[in-house]
Amino acid sequence: MPSGEDLEVVLLTLRVAVVATALLVVPGVLAGLALARYRGPGRGVFETVLSLPLVLPPTAIGIVLLESLSPRRSFGAWLAAHGVEVVFTWKGAVLASMAMALPLLVRSARTAFEEVDPRLVGVARTLGCGPVRAFLRVTLPLARRGILAGIVLAFSRALGEFGATVMVAGSIPGRTRTLALAIFQQHQVGHDAEAFRLVGITVLLAFVALWVAERVGRTR
Amino acid sequence: MIELALTLPLADGTLEVEATLPYATAVMGASGAGKTSLLEAMAGLRRRTRGRVLVDGEALLDDVRGVRLPPQRRRVGYVPQDARLFPHLSVRENVLFGARAPDARVHAMLEVLELTRLLYRRPATLSGGERQRVALARALATDPRLLLLDEPLAGLDVALRDRVLPYLLRLRAEWDVPTLYVTHQLGEAIVLAESVLVLDRGRVARQVPPLALLGADGTLADASHDLENFLPGRVRTHDEAGGVTRVALDGGGEMTVPLEDARAPGARVALVVRAEDVLVSTAAPQGLSARNVFAARVTACARAGADVTLRCSLDGGTAMLVRLTPSAVQALGIENGSRVWLAVKSHSIRVT
Numbered sequence: 001m002p003s004g005e006d007l008e009v010v011l012l013t014l015r016v017a018v019v020a021t022a023l024l025v026v027p028g029v030l031a032g033l034a035l036a037r038y039r040g041p042g043r044g045v046f047e048t049v050l051s052l053p054l055v056l057p058p059t060a061i062g063i064v065l066l067e068s069l070s071p072r073r074s075f076g077a078w079l080a081a082h083g084v085e086v087v088f089t090w091k092g093a094v095l096a097s098m099a100m101a102l103p104l105l106v107r108s109a110r111t112a113f114e115e116v117d118p119r120l121v122g123v124a125r126t127l128g129c130g131p132v133r134a135f136l137r138v139t140l141p142l143a144r145r146g147i148l149a150g151i152v153l154a155f156s157r158a159l160g161e162f163g164a165t166v167m168v169a170g171s172i173p174g175r176t177r178t179l180a181l182a183i184f185q186q187h188q189v190g191h192d193a194e195a196f197r198l199v200g201i202t203v204l205l206a207f208v209a210l211w212v213a214e215r216v217g218r219t220r
Numbered sequence: 221m222i223e224l225a226l227t228l229p230l231a232d233g234t235l236e237v238e239a240t241l242p243y244a245t246a247v248m249g250a251s252g253a254g255k256t257s258l259l260e261a262m263a264g265l266r267r268r269t270r271g272r273v274l275v276d277g278e279a280l281l282d283d284v285r286g287v288r289l290p291p292q293r294r295r296v297g298y299v300p301q302d303a304r305l306f307p308h309l310s311v312r313e314n315v316l317f318g319a320r321a322p323d324a325r326v327h328a329m330l331e332v333l334e335l336t337r338l339l340y341r342r343p344a345t346l347s348g349g350e351r352q353r354v355a356l357a358r359a360l361a362t363d364p365r366l367l368l369l370d371e372p373l374a375g376l377d378v379a380l381r382d383r384v385l386p387y388l389l390r391l392r393a394e395w396d397v398p399t400l401y402v403t404h405q406l407g408e409a410i411v412l413a414e415s416v417l418v419l420d421r422g423r424v425a426r427q428v429p430p431l432a433l434l435g436a437d438g439t440l441a442d443a444s445h446d447l448e449n450f451l452p453g454r455v456r457t458h459d460e461a462g463g464v465t466r467v468a469l470d471g472g473g474e475m476t477v478p479l480e481d482a483r484a485p486g487a488r489v490a491l492v493v494r495a496e497d498v499l500v501s502t503a504a505p506q507g508l509s510a511r512n513v514f515a516a517r518v519t520a521c522a523r524a525g526a527d528v529t530l531r532c533s534l535d536g537g538t539a540m541l542v543r544l545t546p547s548a549v550q551a552l553g554i555e556n557g558s559r560v561w562l563a564v565k566s567h568s569i570r571v572t
Contacts (some may be wrong), residue, residue: 124306125264125290126263127318130290138306142307
């Protein structure tokens with residue numbers, strides 16, 4: 001039977017994944033749009049940097065994040081001066097998840113935007129829309145399915161993030177120990193039954209997320 | 221009047237057009253000649269366009285005076301090839317997308333284009349002709365000061381073309397907006413346009429009245445296609461006993477067609493007569509079954525492909541294209557200026 005502790009882990013995991021995905025949506029979609037439309041200099045570098053988390057080990061991304069967020073570094077010091085503590089907090093887990101999930105959202109959004117017929121956008125312009133309105137009324141609705149798929153992918157990635165999270169946030173019970181970390185932890189200490197219970201919960205969560213995504217994707 | 225003096229670099233060459241166009245102009249030319257690029261440049265969709273585009277004296281683009289209206293401020297009704305309706309919107313939402321014309325006018329237009337019953341359909345469920353009509357309505361609802369139609373009748377079979385063409389004619393008669401039509405069909409250009417701008421590899425090859433394209437040394441832009449006469453007019457009377465309907469032609473004269481009593485007297489129609497279906501006689505025919513016999517004069521006589529195409533002017537003023545074999549022309553001794561009689565069977569006239 002799931003315990004109160006399990007519930008705490010699930011809620012923390014959901015909080016991290018939801019917040020990470022929510023914070024990613026706007027920048028991820030915009031980055032996808034930029035990759036689909038922008039053909040100028042610097043494009044290749046931008047594309048490569050955005051794809052790095054796909055090819056690097058998560059721990060490598062984690063250590064880079066950890067180092068740049070540390071109070072010894074200027075960015076980390078600036079955050080600390082403003083009372084924001086990231087390292088070894090759930091916010092750190094959010095950041096780690098965001099870094100790992102970003103390329104998945106960007107790639108889906110980019111493909112979705114590339115599939116929108118530019119002539120439809122041209123027609124919208126002649127019908128009185130400026131570039132922003134044409135984007136909101138034509139491009140975005142037509143790319144909607146691909147973007148939603150990207151959001152689901154990003155959310156799933158955030159739900160199961162391990163390597164980068166453990167580097168940046170550690171595995172502190174009740175504070176940063178998400179499902180993925182808890183499964184590893186339980187297994188390490190020989191509590192395989194508990195580990196499998198958590199696996200079951202994870203599978204359930206994944207099912208619900210996919211089902212919701214499917215429903216949202218189908219309605220207009 | 222439309223004044224053009226523009227250049228636009230293309231993938232393979234440059235589009236360079238300098239012309240003054242009347243209210244109804246057809247744009248013709250081989251594919252790749254720059255027809256679509258010209259329309260897109262005028263609509264403001266090609267950023268690298270330089271030069272000048274004036275519509276009734278108002279500048280949409282004028283580099284010398286630093287005028288460069290963005291597409292949304294040009295008030296150009298653009299109907300691209302294949303209609304390009306917004307697939308995520310209903311017919312109604314498509315039409316109202318950029319609506320600026322008064323409601324009453326939009327409503328009247330939906331009636332004319334026979335779209336009122338389709339308003340809640342999705343573009344994916346429409347036929348080709350319906351899509352073209354929706355795209356036209358969408359462009360017209362913005363109350364444009366210039367209409368750019370990219371092959372509005374292409375890809376439609378003959379029956380569908382006959383359904384859409386009368387709408388274009390009505391638009392011309394009722395909306396009075398300067399219009400450019402891209403077309404491959406000389407027949408369409410003859411009905412719809414006062415002038416034809418012929419493009420060849422990005423340049424203006426010539427600009428002539430549509431009928432002049434027939435006379436020029438036997439070259440007919442589409443000699444391989446069926447050549448059809450499109451004769452706009454209005455229903456005059458029905459003769460139910462005689463099984464015929466009489467139609468007064470806009471160009472003068474009257475034609476008798478098989479009974480079409482679904483159309484009320486006064487209704488606008490267009491008659492379609494294939495150029496091959498017209499009989500020619502050098503003497504006034506007698507005892508002929510054909511209900512339509514007109515005295516006419518040959519105003520152009522040109523070899524087009526394997527046939528000879530005659531352009532005839534009926535005594536009422538209406539122009540009619542006739543296609544004969546060279547041997548018939550020779551036997552009858554027909555030449556430019558000949559007096560002839562044209563006969564058309566009622567049943568070879570399609571009413572649209």
